[in-house]
Amino acid sequence: MTPFTLHHGIAAPLLRDNIDTDTIIPSREMRTVSRSGLADGLFAPWRYSNADARVADPDFVLNQASYKGASIVLTGLNFGCGSSREHAVWAMMEWGVKVVIAPSFATIFRNNALRNGLLTIELERDRIQRLARWVSTDPQANQLIVNLQACSILSEAGGEKDVFKIDPMARLMLIEGLDEIGLTEQSLNLIEDFENRDQLRRPWVYLNDPR
């Protein structure tokens, strides 16, 4: 996983609550058995006025020239709710999103994001609205600097700083770009110890391998 320390980019406001993963990437847009080829289907229901013909809807924020190159999404409560599809995270990252800032995230989405190096930041709704107002006056100029070391969001020209909180383990994993499976494999002896103890306690849990 690519380590995440600092990101400087254009932010796009998508200030709706409860944006679900079916909207982020509809089932019909997940066409291949892989983690890629998904960017084209990102936000398809909103991004296209005709999804089949890929006719862009000019009203959708990510289609607007002023937000071209956006890599930070400012959004509403409970972002990423619904289906557990990790494709939502893969689609956002493939499209170029590096950071999502919301008052809260759905747990599975947040976990999926963390495991792929997409930074999710929880910030109060009024602070997000303030950031959105500021970036929307000139999105290309009014960029945000997200610093994971310092846990801060700097509104570049505005000079204002928002400090955010993040789980220390999540922060470490992102900064170091850690492979979680590799990390857990270091605890393999503990897992085996657990199984040996647990087989005495809950023998019915351990099925025989028929082969």
Add this chain to the structure above:
Amino acid sequence: MTLFDKLWEEHEVEALSERQSLLYVDRIFLHERTGSVALNSLLEHGRSVRQRQHAFCTMDHIVDTRPGRSDDTLMPSGRDFIVATRSAAHETGIQLFDIQDPNQGIVHVISPELGIALPGLSVICPDSHTCTLGGLGVLAWGVGSTEAEHALATSTLRVTRPKTMRVQFVGRMAKHVTAKDLILYTIRSLSASGGAGYAIEFAGPAIKALPIESRLTLCNMATELSAFTGLIAPDEQVIDYCEGRPFAPQGAAWEAACRHWQTLQSDTDARFDCEHQIDIESLKPQLTWGTSPQHCIDWDGEIPRAGEAPDEATAVSWQQAQAYMGVAAGHRLSDYRLDAAFIGSCTNSRLSDLREVADYLTQTGHRVAQGVKALCVPGSGGVKRAAEAEGIDAVFRQAGFEWREPGCSMCFFAGGESLGEGVRVASTTNRNFEGRQGLGVRTHLGSPLSVVASACAGHLLADLSP
């Protein structure tokens, strides 16, 4: 200690930090949509399934549900997922319930049915509705593909400990009110993010009285509260349900398991981080009018006006939802004609659901109204066979329903099948998100009874009262 605390401790391999632990995963269930990605990635990294006898896979998310199906689906690439999953399952040696397997079906329907999910086990699946299994007292939660891969490789997951919530239902449920109405009303009361960060235990006399399949329906939609999971303490009814299932223990192991399961309940002095009480004495059947499960009203209620919203953000979301759904504030749902009805999904496709609908059709003699496309998709091969043995398929067919093969089907456009833009559907599924059932489809969630009554009336919910 709460039930959740007990289950957490029982599965804790290692405390990683103050709030995060390495938890042991007893069972992993995959499906062809996201499972294939997890298995392929595992193999690409040169890893294997650590305990292959504890991992299972089914075909439900993409597979066609029309009679006479094959590996082909309406979505041209659907076949690729099916073939890739089959090949990865064979290569890794995990048990696959393939399309022609008599036990194939929706993952959360077959795992209790086969006794793969048992009380007190930890079960994960790359599917958000894994919390369904909480109805049996299973510690079950949905994950993404990368976490599924982690569990396959290590038999564990690194999990941030959620807080605990108890929702107690007081009062008795009226006739025609079902577990589906109970959970829709709970989501309406607590909001679609009301359970965020919590493991929820559902309790109270109404829960004790609830049949097992209804408990599965209730816990199924805990994810619609954004909860980590939903749980109900296992009792004698659960033990009876599990006995004799193909993967359930037998003999002395069964006796030992039963003794253990009886300890799996919250202590009388257990402290929860949050408690709610919900009075269901006068609860009416619930239907959704909007694009979030929290957009829910009594079947005869009025669609809310933006002016009544608690805040500006909610007012805007109501207006957006009403525009998408083609409904107007102040109107009743019965004002809207119905184009389709869907009975199925991991929420409501079990035998008791189908029996309830068949009873309604038999007792009223009603048929699906003209112009309404009606489908019934049984949750599993087992459900389908049992229903057919009772003649339920004939009742459905004679009333004008299509009778399908098991799978997720139109819950979310599985296999590329859709109803069409602007189509209004009454659905026993769990999500009414924009486009969930296909581009532009307008979904109204309700119980199997509400859906069949609506299908026969030709508009949303006919009066169910006698």
